[in-house]
Amino acid sequence: MAAEAENDVMIRLEGVCKTFPGGVDAVCDLSLDILRGETLVLLGTSGSGKTTTMKMINRLYELTSGQITVDGRDIMDQNPIDLRRKIGYAIQHIGLFPHMTVAENIGVVPNLLGWPQEQIDERVDDLLGRVGLEPESFRDRYPNQLSGGQRQRIGVARSLAADPPIVLMDEPFGALDPITREQLQNEFLELESEIQKTIVFVTHDIFEAVKMGDRIALMDDGRLQQLAKPAELVENPANEFVDSFLGQHRFQLSLLTRTLKAMMPDVPAGEQPTSPPKDRLMAHHSLIEALDAFKKTNREKLPVYKGRRFIGELEKSALTSTIAEVLGQTGGD
Template sequence: MITFHNVKKTFDDGTEAIKGIDLHIDEGKLVALIGPSGCGKTTTMKMINKLIQPTSGKITIEGKDIAHKKDVELRRNIGYVIQRIGLFPHMTIEENVGLIPKLKGRKKEEYKKKVDELLTLVGLEPSVFRKRYPLELSGGQQQRVGVVRALAGEPPIILMDEPFSALDPISREQLQNELKDLQKTIRKTIVFVTHDMDEALKVADEIVVMKDGRIEQIATPKELIENPANEFVRSFIGEERIQSNLNLASPEFKKITSIMEPAKVDSDLNLPSVNAESTLKETALLMLTQNVNQMLVEKDGKIIGMIQKNELLSALAGLGKGA
């Protein structure tokens, strides 16, 4: 889908940002680029939509050299989600999301229907949110709209530049879970830049670890934890994180569905919900933060059960014993 062929980037001040990388990103995969500040991860991502031009080498999408594509045409077929969201404050949510389809010549009735479908997909009721303005939404809601806007033009590729890093921990956790669920539905090719290893391990199909403009390792989250390529990768992941993730059988890492009450629950109950993919540890954090004794368990927008605080604490009680 996206291939870098010995790509290099040297800026005008002489900084060698990218020192010759070869990288292939398969169609439909979510690939995270991660590394310390200045490693070249954002530069790598921005070369995909030509916001930054490579000094040498070649980047192809579906086998075609993007150097021969017009910038505007290329970018209209690549969704882009940034950290600061970038919604137009003077435009309604409907107008923000419908902008790219409009520029691509879609009929108004057609893209208005698409806007409603996408808002529903990320849990924003169209009748409530479509006529609101960005400043009337919370940070998490605005970022959901940012994701929806990137999807509106139906691009095969989406670039996400640290999209959740400015959010509070709870909103960030929720959006990470929602992105995982969303990707199961949309199956887009997503390049996701992050500085957070826990986030990369959670959302990515593959992780590209970078240092000083070079790629140190490309691996699945499981492979990365089990076989770090070198000492830098190992230290960047962190010994504590490696040991914790190697013990995925621990109650800490079990999915919340393993102890929920799988029953038909009245979704009108005024209770917070947790994503079915969340672990016991993540759910305990949410429950303590929100100071509740019960939470609904949600999957694909539907309530599938309930979790009780006492059951959760009992399940976590053995954590640290025996191992």
């Protein structure tokens, strides 16, 4: 039983500290398990130590003290280059290489790993398709011939190129307009449900955190304040800091953290994937998103899917009564 649980841990941080020259304690005594296949969000205000934490995992920064293991092995016993082969990395600011085409950008790591060109080409086209870009029209363009949202998509594709089991994403959808951002988040959730990777996702946006994360690690001033599932974080803040971080968004966050998954029966075993209809809900949709879909489609009932699997019908009246229940619970705040 215990051995099984150990097996579920992909990345373990134990008492990790990072002090930069000059004495800035960027991260202090951070202990955290990141489970195989989960998306763990590192959330916190600017300067709270999110990027530093992430860069210690792939040894772009060396830790000052403590220990990090990846897949059971101390990262200090591994060659940083070998370690990074297992870890994809997507960041907002250091974008794409400007003098390389989209295909060359995505193929950078497979190329370094010596994949045959044919296999790289195939992988590039497959990934372009997965991030919603037509390979024919995009593979030979240069980054300056893309919109910001398209560049972010390429960044995500590049981090997945060598099919690493772990992907670190540092504000990958930052600096985008809210609509494009939401679109990318949704696409990424769909993609992620197919690829099953361990993802560490950094953001300072609580709304993005509850949407993307299986669990959220909320940091402040280099220290972990709470590690919890989104709904638990919102409903049971561990201390005053967490409470004030949620601030006046509590009610809206409650509607966002409750997903349809909780309202639907478990996926029937052996159910065949089908081609989902256009008007449908997804199990990961929040109560707000579901309400929105009912409004847009003007239907009384909508089918719910998990990936490509149909898992049941949801009635609008069931949804509104659940929302009323949430309102009742948080209305006094």
